[in-house]
Amino acid sequence: MQQLRLLHGGDYNPEQWLDRPDILAQDIELMKKAHVNTVTLGVFSWSTLEPQEGVFELDWLADIIHNLYANGIYTILATPSAARPAWMAHKYPEVRRVRADRVRELYNRRQNYCYTSPVYREKVRIIDQKLAQRFGNDPAVLLWHISNEMSGDCHCELCQAAFRRWLKARYNSLEALNKAWKARFWSHDYTAWEQIESPAPQGENAVQGLALDWKRFVSDRHIDFLKFERDTVKEFAPVAKFTVNMMYRFDGIDYFKMSKEIDVASWDNYPTWHKPSETVEETALDTALMHDLYYSMKGRPFLLMESSPSFTNWQPISKQKRPGIAELAALQTVAHGSDSVLYFQWRASRGAEEKLHGAVIGHDGREDARPFRETVGVGQKLEVLSEIATVCRTKQAAIVHDWENKWALEGSCGPRNAGMGYWDELKLHYNALAREGIAVEFVNQESDLTGYGLVVVPMVYLLTDAFAQKLCDFAQNGGTVVVTYWTGVVDESDLCRLGDTPYGLTDLLGLRRTEIDGMYDGETCRCTPMDDSTLPETQASVLCEVASLNDTDPATPLSVYAEDYYVNCPAVAVHSYGEGRAYYLASRFDEAFYRAFYRAAVKEVGLTPAWPEALPDGVLAARRGTFVFVQNCNEHPVEVGGVALNRYGTAVWKNGEQVL
Amino acid sequence: MQQLRLLHGGDYNPEQWLDRPDILAQDIELMKKAHVNTVTLGVFSWSTLEPQEGVFELDWLADIIHNLYANGIYTILATPSAARPAWMAHKYPEVRRVRADRVRELYNRRQNYCYTSPVYREKVRIIDQKLAQRFGNDPAVLLWHISNEMSGDCHCELCQAAFRRWLKARYNSLEALNKAWKARFWSHDYTAWEQIESPAPQGENAVQGLALDWKRFVSDRHIDFLKFERDTVKEFAPVAKFTVNMMYRFDGIDYFKMSKEIDVASWDNYPTWHKPSETVEETALDTALMHDLYYSMKGRPFLLMESSPSFTNWQPISKQKRPGIAELAALQTVAHGSDSVLYFQWRASRGAEEKLHGAVIGHDGREDARPFRETVGVGQKLEVLSEIATVCRTKQAAIVHDWENKWALEGSCGPRNAGMGYWDELKLHYNALAREGIAVEFVNQESDLTGYGLVVVPMVYLLTDAFAQKLCDFAQNGGTVVVTYWTGVVDESDLCRLGDTPYGLTDLLGLRRTEIDGMYDGETCRCTPMDDSTLPETQASVLCEVASLNDTDPATPLSVYAEDYYVNCPAVAVHSYGEGRAYYLASRFDEAFYRAFYRAAVKEVGLTPAWPEALPDGVLAARRGTFVFVQNCNEHPVEVGGVALNRYGTAVWKNGEQVL
Amino acid sequence: MQQLRLLHGGDYNPEQWLDRPDILAQDIELMKKAHVNTVTLGVFSWSTLEPQEGVFELDWLADIIHNLYANGIYTILATPSAARPAWMAHKYPEVRRVRADRVRELYNRRQNYCYTSPVYREKVRIIDQKLAQRFGNDPAVLLWHISNEMSGDCHCELCQAAFRRWLKARYNSLEALNKAWKARFWSHDYTAWEQIESPAPQGENAVQGLALDWKRFVSDRHIDFLKFERDTVKEFAPVAKFTVNMMYRFDGIDYFKMSKEIDVASWDNYPTWHKPSETVEETALDTALMHDLYYSMKGRPFLLMESSPSFTNWQPISKQKRPGIAELAALQTVAHGSDSVLYFQWRASRGAEEKLHGAVIGHDGREDARPFRETVGVGQKLEVLSEIATVCRTKQAAIVHDWENKWALEGSCGPRNAGMGYWDELKLHYNALAREGIAVEFVNQESDLTGYGLVVVPMVYLLTDAFAQKLCDFAQNGGTVVVTYWTGVVDESDLCRLGDTPYGLTDLLGLRRTEIDGMYDGETCRCTPMDDSTLPETQASVLCEVASLNDTDPATPLSVYAEDYYVNCPAVAVHSYGEGRAYYLASRFDEAFYRAFYRAAVKEVGLTPAWPEALPDGVLAARRGTFVFVQNCNEHPVEVGGVALNRYGTAVWKNGEQVL
The missing domain is CATH 3.40.50.880 (Class I glutamine amidotransferase (GATase) domain)
Incomplete structure (x- = not known):
């Protein structure tokens, strides 16, 4: 992945607007105004790419990618495995997960596939190959985005069998397993591998060693699925780079282990700004912790893969980001080691689950709306800071x-x-x-x-x-x-x-x-x-x-x-x-x-703080290489090092010289 | 339906007391004392009317109806479809609903039938025909009460198929449906009608267009069932009038649409008087809103089909109506356009779910109990106001x-x-x-x-x-x-x-x-x-x-x-x-x-208030035709227009002249 | 059961340490230091006693029992039926319970067997016979402990059939049953026994007579199972005495009825000392109520079968018993009629559900730990009070x-x-x-x-x-x-x-x-x-x-x-x-x-209080025969009858003479 500058852009879903070329044209125009240089395509495009089993339609995607590229915008290309088409769920029940209570899911939502199912792997293999064959060496494609926010678990018989194989590999013998799980407590010694089942509300839930091993197994399954997709793409795209988008405080996967299998870490950041229980500084610190965690995955710069330019729609209460917060959040992201500020989403969907989620372009399509205006501002500042890209932080x-x-x-x-x-x-x-x-x-x-x-x-x-x-x-x-x-x-x-x-x-x-x-x-x-x-x-x-x-x-x-x-x-x-x-x-x-x-x-x-003097309350400083960022999380202006910082304002010094 | 006066009475369940002729005789005696002129029969009588499949016993009902009529008491006759007998649920599993989680119910409670099941419709058709043949032209029967408090939904395969037919009729093509549901979001485009299933906790629950259409479909199913029952009765009772009892803030059925299929709207009113969070005036206003909503169903007088003379047994806390509240509530009902004050129930059941629900006659059978004494008082006042029956309200x-x-x-x-x-x-x-x-x-x-x-x-x-x-x-x-x-x-x-x-x-x-x-x-x-x-x-x-x-x-x-x-x-x-x-x-x-x-x-x-002057706090006025009701919701007495109103007292003027 | 003294000791699980003879040897040494004279063995030992179907290994248990006996420690021997081995649950699904929602459980936890299953009864019969044959006349075995904390219910088809038989025996006719349940309400008259099913969330849950009879039936099933186990043991151990351990406020079994089938009542006592909502005195009174309830089961002394010497691990918050509380609780138990102070557990398990539950010996195996030191102190005081054993209380x-x-x-x-x-x-x-x-x-x-x-x-x-x-x-x-x-x-x-x-x-x-x-x-x-x-x-x-x-x-x-x-x-x-x-x-x-x-x-x-004068706040007195216990539940010292009582201190008088 060539990384010449800070990426700015985000999730783009043109498959929702293929019947509206006017809107697709406006997208390009507005992206350029907003200093967008990268978009993520294909995250939920499977039903458009393979509308019927074995019938593939990739031309529309090629057109979009190349038109963007012609306008100076790179593509992060996602494999579509996070959301399979209805025809597949209907025809092959085994691709649907079985819940812990042993009920097989109906067709539903996303992130819901059995990662063990041979049928599902085969279907993913075919579509990933098609994408890799077509776009694997395309200069417009900057990075491959494997699936989306991997999560959850499956308790089907295929997974039970895989779990038993995993246990055999870990323990070799039932004696060792019984000892590790202290199964003798409450007389639970296992005498055949077939007796072992995953935890269930109506089943085994008091053997804590089993519960722990199940979590390890599920994490390993996700990582195995990631590797399977990565290697499928790599076959046709040997120089391709890969990421997977991680989540806030997510604990279903050992991300340290997963990160070994990707080239760059990335995560999706949706803080609840302005909630009554937290100051802006506290929310900023909570976010910074996550940035630093995902920086630590590979010990080098990561990507902010998703963030809202304005508001969400899935929290109990969704508030508007106050003016200035979008910029504060974007620059904090960079200060903590991100090489990107990417949004979910470029343009708001008209319907379904997330239709009321914020976007750079809202349903009214207006350039004078605040999210768009603020995105333009962020884009400008990221260009000023472009040489920070790929710079690492000092270990302390x-x-x-x-x-x-x-x-x-x-x-x-x-x-x-x-x-x-x-x-x-x-x-x-x-x-x-x-x-x-x-x-x-x-x-x-x-x-x-x-x-x-x-x-x-x-x-x-x-x-x-x-x-x-x-x-x-x-x-x-x-x-x-x-x-x-x-x-x-x-x-x-x-x-x-x-x-x-x-x-x-x-x-x-x-x-x-x-x-x-x-x-x-x-x-x-x-x-x-x-x-x-x-x-x-x-x-x-x-x-x-x-x-x-x-x-x-x-x-x-x-x-x-x-x-x-x-x-x-x-x-x-x-x-x-x-x-x-x-x-x-x-x-x-x-x-x-x-x-x-x-x-x-x-x-x-003997550790050296980012800023040499004590900072006013609510002001945070972070160093990245020779850059030092100072951010005012207060509603009132402050002065730091002779520089006035407005409400939510940021100043950046490089080698002691103010650059922003 | 002949409407000569305000109806007074309510749900009567003599099938629970067929082995106690002394109690049935006391019922008649006390009804007359209480100025009861109408009772509702048959709501839950199916197991008594058809104790075994195909064996019908209607004579007891005829005897009850005619004895009441001989004593000046009309009958509102219910079809028994809301609660089927055990033998039917046992023999024909398809009559039992399937829940959203796809679990078929066992025999249980009431309002629990599959409205799509051909077997259930056939069984309902037979019993409704028997009732219509026997009582369709009986002068004692004032009105037909279809089923009871229709509600809930069924997710069985029969209903899934019916839902798909309903969708085909609405959208014609899957293309149109996919577009209306924005199914492309998260790759959910449907490519065959069979892929579509009703919302489920383990299934589709993020496609909001689907969820909305399912609610429309369920509402339509209930209305279709209502029409089916109505037309079954009508075949033998061409001049019969019909109602269906609606509920507080119920949103499972589009009552505006349903009301087109009935002759008179009715509803069941169970306010939580005396709860800590509300004054009596607030509870009265909350109730008035519902009265006005159900008046609006047909834009003309409705019936209050059920209300408790005293207390309920299904709220977290059930309080006694304070002395005077029963009368306040009854007269408010009339003020807002009801032509009836009917109770659930005349006599308390000895056992099962509602045995501790209030009734005009309690388990002790005493005439000196407060609910009975207050019911007598309401009956007297309704007779004074009888000419308000059928009078409409002015649009404002x-x-x-x-x-x-x-x-x-x-x-x-x-x-x-x-x-x-x-x-x-x-x-x-x-x-x-x-x-x-x-x-x-x-x-x-x-x-x-x-x-x-x-x-x-x-x-x-x-x-x-x-x-x-x-x-x-x-x-x-x-x-x-x-x-x-x-x-x-x-x-x-x-x-x-x-x-x-x-x-x-x-x-x-x-x-x-x-x-x-x-x-x-x-x-x-x-x-x-x-x-x-x-x-x-x-x-x-x-x-x-x-x-x-x-x-x-x-x-x-x-x-x-x-x-x-x-x-x-x-x-x-x-x-x-x-x-x-x-x-x-x-x-x-x-x-x-x-x-x-x-x-x-x-x-x-330029709208004219019911009362020309400002009213004291807690006093409400309502106009119905030439009648004006003023009600004191306070615990203290007030004076309005020179008339003293006691705690919870009501005064009524007709054309400016006080009649109550 | 010979009852020469107050029993001191508790649940002992040597099957968890059979590979650690050093630990088993330390157990004996420390038990003697702690004045332990009785342990309970075998509660969850089935998988060790019958590691494969039909393969029995009882020698290890005999060795443990006899080694204990040789060191002056008696055994209360439990039948292992509360927790069956995995092989059985796997091979015979019918031994697993079906929940009220009609889902059969997977292998899980304990107290989870179908008490109706003929297969389960046969498996229990075989293992109980083996134990009775081997230990039925062993002088080391003081008492038989049937199963453990019987509880829960099963809704399988075998139980449904048993329920119908139970109902036929109670009512003789469906007419009588319908009348008793007022089944006619909501038209639920039953016309065949097969129509009746146990209450279910998706089934019958409004017929309160059914719900009540189901509780009676479940209670009777447990008692029937208890009798079955007792009689199985008795066949080979005609002079054996039996107990069953009951629980705090447990209402799944009519303990009065169950207690008729045992020789001595016992219960497991786990108060939540030091919770914010209660003073120590209030917790002590709450416990005393239960002691008096279980004394009442047979109107004579009972056994405290389980208690924690320190803390639990299953409450929302588990606090350490403050110094002195263990003694206060132990002596209160005796004051209210117990002939024992027994703990769960002697030594903490290394793994599974209760690994962090308190024990006399913790994971560090230290004698200088507080629970061990306090247990030694309790053991000494129980020896001083030994002649109170078997003494009854006066009826008031x-x-x-x-x-x-x-x-x-x-x-x-x-x-x-x-x-x-x-x-x-x-x-x-x-x-x-x-x-x-x-x-x-x-x-x-x-x-x-x-x-x-x-x-x-x-x-x-x-x-x-x-x-x-x-x-x-x-x-x-x-x-x-x-x-x-x-x-x-x-x-x-x-x-x-x-x-x-x-x-x-x-x-x-x-x-x-x-x-x-x-x-x-x-x-x-x-x-x-x-x-x-x-x-x-x-x-x-x-x-x-x-x-x-x-x-x-x-x-x-x-x-x-x-x-x-x-x-x-x-x-x-x-x-x-x-x-x-x-x-x-x-x-x-x-x-x-x-x-x-x-x-x-x-x-x-004219009832005589235990203490003749008014006691200071927070001080409780209880009489047992000629003994009077006065306990100071306060953190501050008090004086009673000229005796100074420290924080949580106890004084005991016998015939007016202080003995402790």
Whole structure:
């Protein structure tokens, strides 16, 4: 994929308007006005490309692609596998998924195919080949977009059989499987592979090892399907580049694993701006976390594949982006490592599920509408910033976000079935670091920690032996590790560790956990800092861990519980280990705590903030290479570095010189 | 149907007491004491009329009917199709419905038959014929009551086939259908009729055109079933009159369409008096709206078919009607155009689902119980008012309530999936007009607007070309139109209009909509009146539309938003059009706004309130012909026109002379 | 069962650790340290006992039992029927239950067998015989524990047929059945037994008599299964004693009826200590109610079969028991009539559903962990109290808790479908009596009332003729009866009584009910005491009954409603009857009311409190034989009878002499 500039454009559905050449002509005209240089085609075009089984109509698509190209607009070409035609669902029931309750779906919606079905793979193979043969070497096609927002699972008999094959490959023997799942509990030992079925509301749902393996299997199935499509295209398009569009907080697929199979990561970003529970800055930080997560997939620039220029139609309440927010969001995307600002969608559909979703061009087709005017403005600014394309960010801090851990953690019955607030925990660490202007990446337990100064280990309930050792080595070599409560509880089979916990980290931390107390929503325990600590007084919540200091080489408490029967037990502790050190956070604290904690930790580790001075509240800074972006998330103007920033305004410096 | 007087009585179930002649005898005695002149028989009598397949026992019913008649009591005779016997459900599975999730029901409850099943129609035909042959010309039978509270839907294969036939008749070709449903979105083009299935949780539920057509089809099926039963009876009872009992806010059937097939409209009224969220006046207004809606079905007096004399048993909390409420409700019913006050039920059942539902005679059979004493009182007053029977109301204002619009509006995903508050919107307009003492009728988009002075167009999201034109013509000829936000968005296929909106009304209104902002629950935007306006300051909520005034012949803003990015955009505007004018309400406002708005509008239009002077708070007035009813919904006494009205008291004037 | 002392120990699952002899050895060592004398084995061991169909491996169990016995530890031996092996579920689908929605379960969880399946009974018979043959006369086996926490229901065809047989036995004829169910309502008369099916969401759910009979049938099925297992074991173990473990507020089985089939009652107690809505005293009282209920099953000491030494893992939030709570709970159990303190579980499982549930020995295997240390302390105190074993409590007051009434009451649609708060009502009466130090037992309508001084009849909606007569006789002979609202509404078929109500009690009470008003949550009606009454002013809620005093021999009002249309109607009344008297409570009042009411009533009846003086708030006293327990539920210390009680501390006197 040639990447000469920042991509600007988005999803385009001309198959909905083939009977309206006037509208297709207006599209080209308006795209040029809006500085659009790239569109995504074909995401839901299967019924137009293959209106009857074996009858293919690709000419219309070729015409569109070439007309766009003639007007300077590249195409990201999608395979259409996310939404199959009605004739296929009707003729071949096996292509339709079976739900967890074992009911086969009727024809419906999208992202609903059985990824195991040989019939479906064959039908996808044929249409993908047709596309690859026709467009595989077309200079207009910049990138291949495999399917769309892969998700969900299928419980059909074909998938049950595939699951059993997957289990055999993982465990070799039923003995090993029974042991890994502790199947003997409640007498569930399996004595034949055929006895094993996927989790179901009316079936097995108490064997947590089975549930975890099912999630692994489903993730692997999606990745296998992705590889199948990619390789099908590659046969006719050997130099083609591939992406797949990922989603906000999606946990159905291990995206770290999936990302190994693609050339560039991309994701679809639909923040709920202006919701009553969040400030604009908070929404921006929530989005930034996701940008940084998807940047981390390949450790290099990603694409923002979809975003709304205005509003959505699927949230409980959909608000208009206030004037300026579209630009703020677009430039933040670039600041955090995106090489594109792409919209869903170019022109609003007249009917069906998303007809009231925002678009660059609305139903009235007007150029004077705000979404269009704001898109023009974004397009202009992206051209100014074009040389940032392909520039990477500097490694500073890493936070562990491991899909397998999240699956195990959320699948377990424990001290807080009412909700562990996994993302809330990550946000507390992320936001504190991001507000300091530190570049954050995300890692999983397979990741290399080299190059980071600080690694945060938040609620890593499922902690592998290897990663525990990696953390110790990281500290040994001078790194700083921050370990929270609810870490190191189980092994990779979700079996509780026998022995002291956080398992594998007690030497690193200089303490061991002795009790875990679940806290009700709203229930807190006051924590007071030790005399020599600069930490603020805070409130513990969610879970309060009680720890006992090691007899030899114990940790140093920085803050202790001031209430309840665990009064004076450490709430926060630090421990030197080799060249580095490890912090232990025994509970979840309030936001101010993390600000203070990380401000000190960052300084101690020697990480350089994006902006050298303290920023006004609600102003965020991010560095990408030699570029520094400062964004005002406030409704009021602020001044930063002598530059006035209006409401939602952004300034960009390159090597210290303001370029925007 | 001979209508000599106001009907008083209600549902009577002697088949439950055939082994208790003493109780049947007491029934006659007490009915006479209570001034009962009409009962409804046979609603759930099928298992007694046809205890085994093909074995008919009608003599007991004849005896009951004739004994009642001998005592001066008429019968409304129901066909028993709403609840079939167990033997039929057991022997013929096809008579049982299939749910949307494609599970066939077991034998259960009532209103649960497949209206398409040939077997069910045949069984209904036979029993209806037997009844018609026996009672079709019986002078004791005043009216035929077809089935009961028709509702629900069936998704069996017979219904799927019928749906496909219905679609073929509507669209002729799949091309037309695909276009109307915008099926190409998500690649759902249908290429064979057999591919089409009704909406299902596990099936098609994103094609909103399909969902809308399914609702139309189900409504048509019910109406077809009604016609089938009506014509079956009519064959043997050529002069028979027919009704069907409708329900509160029921939206499963287009009652306007259904009402064309019956002689008199009727409905079942079960308000939740005394709930914490409502005053008695508010509950009364909520009820009045429904009375006026069902009056509007045929534009002439209707029947109140069911009501509780005391309490219900199916609400979360069932309270006793306070003393006086039964009379208040009964006389309000008559004031708004009913020719009857009928109860469910005469005598409480001993067992099953509704055994704890209120009745005129309770389980203790006592005459000194309050429900019986109050029923006697109502009976006496109805006799005093008897000459009001058949008297119509005067046309003044109309509010559009169109079932197809409601289906489309609520089936759509848009700015407020958390709820659009359709009925709340209607109530705000209705209550303001009703509190002014203006007679309100309801119309749909097929209705003739002649005779009204004012037409309210609240949230008419699906607005047909023809009706838009009708509204323009209405204003052209001197009428006043009030158009709210969320109007004129889609056409009759639920496809978004291409072009300026409110589609078809921009000239009438002198403006066009440019943006729509969803508001969270509790979120508001202050609106301030223009200097020369008499409107009060108010708060906008739910949806805030932003409008742009037409370049030529623009509207005049009366009130503008005072906050947010749409500050100074019109919240309320007026525009002269031909001999009349049109108002535009860009959002939902508070109750006081509508009171002020309509007080002025009514005066401007020249409509005459039922009562010439301002009434005390909580007192409502309604005119029916030469009768004027004034009702005190307060707990404290009031004086109106020199007459003292006790708590919940009613006074009635005829031609200015007090008759009650 | 030989009962020489108080049992201490609990559920032990060595089959999970057969590959870890080091752990099994540590178990014995630690049990002895913890004063454990009894463990429960085999509850979920089937897959280890019969790893393949017909292949039995009992030697490991024999080794465990005998090794324990050699170390002074007895075994309670469970039959394994609560959780069958996977091979069985796979090979014989009929052993798996069919849900109410007619979906057959897949292999899943536990307590999930079809109790009607001949195949399942045969498989259970074989394994139970094997166990009985091997251990039936083993001196190490103290007691047989049949299955585990029996619950749930099955709707398969085998069960449908069994239900029809059960109905034929109950009713003899369909005529009688139709009458009892008032099937004629909604035309549901059955004309063949085959037409009858169990209640279903998609089926019959409005015939309340059917729903009630289904609950009776399911309860009888469980009891039949229990008898089948018991008799299977008894064949080889003629002197064996049996128990079955019951559950908190479980209403799926009539435990009174079930308890006739066992030798000793037992239950599993998992209070939610430290929840925000309850004080420790309130949680203790809630637990005490259950202890007293299960004591009442056989009117003699029961066993606490399961309890957590620390925390659970299945509540929304699981908190640690604060230090001292484990002891408080253990001693309270004994005070209320238990001869055991047994835990679930001895050692925590490594995996599956309950891996994070508390245990005496946690995953770290440490002796210095708090649960182990506290268990040692409890073991020591139980040895001090050992001679209390088998001692009964004195009869004082009885509260009616009748499963059939509860089923009917909660299955009915009436004035408060939003919830009648059955247990809340019972708790108000129970807590007031328990705080007075009165021993409370529970009775059903079959029970003998001899020996009690006071009988409370709370919400006995379904009241049999015989029990109404029994209550009258009880009062006639000098007893005091307390009857609340919502009593005497229906007969044993859930048919409303014809005639005055509370049916059968109007002479006893000196009044009849005329109206029932449902109250919204939070809605209240003020009640004021009569001038000569010592009752406090209070607030009525939930339901307000309106009563009319009898013309002859009327009741005496003690308190009247002070608001609404029933102002001055009796809220509380008393009536002398024979040698005794009856109180009528027309509504639910606040807690303070019941304290005052029962303090006076207890004095009037002449019942002796456990402690002679008033106790400080939060301190509870209970008498068992010559032992008196006083427990401080407060966080602060108190002094009682000259003895200082620490936070959560307990003192015990025997014949007035402090023994603990």
